[in-house]
Amino acid sequence: MTDQLPSPTPATTLETEPFWEAAADGRFVLPRCNACDEVIWYPRLFCPSCGSNDVSWFEASGNGTVYSFTVVERGQGGWREHSPYVLAYIELAEGPRMLTNVIDVDPDTVAIDMPVTVRFDAGKDGGNIVRFGPAS
Amino acid sequence: MSIRGAVHIAGAYEHPGRHLPDLTVPQIHADVARGALADAGLSFSDVDAYYCAGDAPGFGGMSMADYLGLRCNEIDSTETGGSSYLVHIQHAAAAIAAGHANVALITLAGKPRTGGAAPGGSMRSSAPEGSFENLFGLNVVAGYALAAKRHMHEFGTTSEQLAEIKVAASTHAQHNPNAFLRDVVTVDEVLESPMIARPLHRLDSCVITDGGGAVVVVSDAVAATLERQTAKVLGTGVAIKHSTGGRPDLTFTGAAVSGPKAFAEAGVTPSDIDYASIYDSFTITVLITLEDLGFCKKGEGGQFVSNGGLLARGGKLPFNTDGGGLCNNHPANRGGMTKVIEAVRQLRGEAHAEVQVPDCKLVLAHGTGGTLATRMGSATVILGQEDA
Numbered sequence: 001m002t003d004q005l006p007s008p009t010p011a012t013t014l015e016t017e018p019f020w021e022a023a024a025d026g027r028f029v030l031p032r033c034n035a036c037d038e039v040i041w042y043p044r045l046f047c048p049s050c051g052s053n054d055v056s057w058f059e060a061s062g063n064g065t066v067y068s069f070t071v072v073e074r075g076q077g078g079w080r081e082h083s084p085y086v087l088a089y090i091e092l093a094e095g096p097r098m099l100t101n102v103i104d105v106d107p108d109t110v111a112i113d114m115p116v117t118v119r120f121d122a123g124k125d126g127g128n129i130v131r132f133g134p135a136s
Numbered sequence: 137m138s139i140r141g142a143v144h145i146a147g148a149y150e151h152p153g154r155h156l157p158d159l160t161v162p163q164i165h166a167d168v169a170r171g172a173l174a175d176a177g178l179s180f181s182d183v184d185a186y187y188c189a190g191d192a193p194g195f196g197g198m199s200m201a202d203y204l205g206l207r208c209n210e211i212d213s214t215e216t217g218g219s220s221y222l223v224h225i226q227h228a229a230a231a232i233a234a235g236h237a238n239v240a241l242i243t244l245a246g247k248p249r250t251g252g253a254a255p256g257g258s259m260r261s262s263a264p265e266g267s268f269e270n271l272f273g274l275n276v277v278a279g280y281a282l283a284a285k286r287h288m289h290e291f292g293t294t295s296e297q298l299a300e301i302k303v304a305a306s307t308h309a310q311h312n313p314n315a316f317l318r319d320v321v322t323v324d325e326v327l328e329s330p331m332i333a334r335p336l337h338r339l340d341s342c343v344i345t346d347g348g349g350a351v352v353v354v355s356d357a358v359a360a361t362l363e364r365q366t367a368k369v370l371g372t373g374v375a376i377k378h379s380t381g382g383r384p385d386l387t388f389t390g391a392a393v394s395g396p397k398a399f400a401e402a403g404v405t406p407s408d409i410d411y412a413s414i415y416d417s418f419t420i421t422v423l424i425t426l427e428d429l430g431f432c433k434k435g436e437g438g439q440f441v442s443n444g445g446l447l448a449r450g451g452k453l454p455f456n457t458d459g460g461g462l463c464n465n466h467p468a469n470r471g472g473m474t475k476v477i478e479a480v481r482q483l484r485g486e487a488h489a490e491v492q493v494p495d496c497k498l499v500l501a502h503g504t505g506g507t508l509a510t511r512m513g514s515a516t517v518i519l520g521q522e523d524a
Contacts, residue, residue, distance in 0.1 A: 010267040020267075041382025042268040048381040068289070068386055070281035071334040072273060079273040087278050087333075089384070089509070096382030099509070101272050112289045129271065 005085055005101055006078045007121060007129045018057050019043045024128045028118045029057045030094055041096030062118035064090040064132065067097050071107040086110050090132050104133035139229040140401055144359040144366035145519065147176025147352035148480040150458075150473075154316045154465060156346040157250040161193050162203050164245035164348045169204060172350035177362050178239060183352075185210035185237035187228060189220030191246045191348075191468040200243070210237040216376070216513025217505020218415065218470035220244075221351070223515045225476065226372035228353040238355045245348030246468020265379075269510060277341060277418070279507035281333035284420040286386040288335065290435065295335050297438035298419040299326035302339050302462050304446040305416065309459025311488040316343040317463040340419040342460075347467035349477050367483045370498075371402030371518040378511035389421075390514025391428035391502060398500075398516035399430070406430040409518075410496045411482040412453055413475035415504040416460045422446075425502055426453070429516065448491035457482065457491035472503030472515070479519055497521045 010020050022029040031040045033047035034054040040047060045055045069088035072079070079085065086102040088110070102110055103119060115135035120128050149171030151164060159167070165188070173179055186208045192200045196213040200206075210231045214223050221242050228240035287293045303323055309315040321339060329339040359366045375393035378384075399405060406429060414429075416422045423437035431453055432440040446455040458464045458478040461471035479499040481487045498520045506512035 005273070008271070010271055012267070013264070015264070016267065038381060042265050042379070044264060068282045068286035070278050070285055070336075072275070072278050072281075073331045073333065074277075075273055076275045079275070082273075085273055087273055087282070089282060089386070097379075097384055098382065099269050099272055099274060112286070131272075 005082050005103065005121065010129070015045045016043050022057070023120060023130050026120050028060045028062045028130055030060045030096070031055045032058055039094045039096055041098055061093045063093040063135065064116050066102065066110065066112050066114045066116060067091040068112060069102065069110050071110070088132070090116055101131045102133065103131050138401055139233045139372065140370055140403070141368055142233040143229040143353050143355060143369045145351055145369065145476070145480055146354045146359060146362055146364060146366045147172040147178065148477045149175050150349040150465065150477045151347040151467065152314045153347050154314070154345040155249055156247060161245050161247060161251070162200065165192065165200055165243045166204060168245060168348045168350035169241055169243050172352045173241070175364065176352045176354070177364050178352060180205060182239045183241045184208060185228060185231055185240035187212050187224035187240060187242040189213060189244070190215040191244055191470060206241070210240070216515065218417065219472045219503025219505035219513045219515040220470070221473040221476065222501060222503040222517050223374050223513065225351070225353060225369065225517050226374055226515065229369050229372060232353065232355045238358050240353040241350065242353065243348065243350040244468060244470060244473040246470070247346040248344050248469050249346045251346070265510070274509070276507065277336055278333040279509040280418040280420050281336045283386040283424065283508035284335050287420065287424060290387055291438070293423065293438040295327055296323055297442055298340055298423060299323040300441045301416070301419040301422045301446060302326050304444065304451070305456050305460045305462040308448060308457045308491050309463035311490040312459050312464055315459040315464040316345050317459070336418055336420065342417050342462050342466040342471065344469065345465050345467055347465055349467065349473040351473070351476055351480070365484050366522060367480050367519040368522050368524055369517065370404070370520045370524060371398040371400070373397030373401070373516045375514045376511065377514060384510070386509060387424070388434070389424050389428050389504060389508060390512050391425045391504070391516065394514040394516040395429040395502070398518050402518040404498060404518065408498050409453070409500050411457070411479065411493045411499045412455050413479045413501040414455050415471055415475060415502055416456060416462045417471060417504065419462070421504055421508065422455070424508070425504060429500070429502060448493060454491070454493045457487050470505070472505065475501040475503060476517065483519055483521060497524060
């Protein structure tokens, strides 16, 4: 079920290492453009809103709401045995919509606009993946 | 400069096979190229421009030009997934209008049924977004389910309305002897098929087939020498819609941009269109695209497709009369080429008699490559009779 989803070590690049290093420490960080203040997702050291490369990281609130979601009944590959699982776009309090999983929840109770908070999910493979669960 | 009326589709050919274990991918490219050139009354030696996408093996256009023995002055391997071939029509039209080419060949081929390719293809491992999407179990169906769920939330669209799209496709496919699925299905049968990613069922999804197709785009001068009926390219539009720095709006597609561009270039409106080939990777793809192209208002797609709205007989907008990707064919997991081919058949009056639109003068083909939930390449092509 959804509390033991695949959590492989994420492939990182020079641009995304800070995100995953923070996650490993239990911190949820986001990149923000210092030129136009846009909070950027997915993480990159470039602002697709204004074209600046002056980007820095800040600690995010970890709060959000469900923008859309699907309960995947038939996952593919390594996800097959973990179905059903919830794949969702979470609209973060800071603005961006982030693709992730909603865990620690009965999939039948997930709804659009549901408040959620960040979870650092070690999963079954020992990685530290940023997922979300119901806000307490 | 507009390409309106400057180029013509002179040849179109769809491989009849859906299960091709005994052919290589280059062989299928060659078979459909030969078929489309023969349909036009042209030969390989007439081709001076070649277009292909990510389904072409090896070094893409260079490898295939070599395999086919083409002598090209113009080449383009633009890759926007399943819509690539409609983008290629725009690029071929521009190249021909600019005098760089006279006979452009566009091919598609692949073997996802017997060749072991993953459904929907796979993203290159170097994609910068890779570890922020696939890591969470995003797959092809889920990428469309996310859009369907949001559309339902905002506009009250229902699973029954989505199922109507499959019912219409299957009603048409029964007349296509080559169609992968020829049984007419009901709304209930769609809803009772296995759920893959809520709210999308197995029968909301396109088929997975081997096969391919090709079209030949020619200049005015070449068209004037051909006996075969040609289709005039009246308008084209292309758009990339992406995740916008993390602010995707899942209720519309790139068709909201590519459609108006194509209509403006053609000088026509949605109500003028006699037949539409709409990309149908999933039922939701069709519904949102119809809204974005302006066949109905945003949010009213469900109502538009209900009560047989897309049927060749008695529908508001006859669509995908070959059975589409939902029933007929989705070669190489890419449905754009077959959308163009059926549109050309309709203009020529060569669709099956049971689904031929009477007095068909103006047609539209639309492609959607990629995934509704993240990034997509959208392309619209409007074709007309030569006197249009």
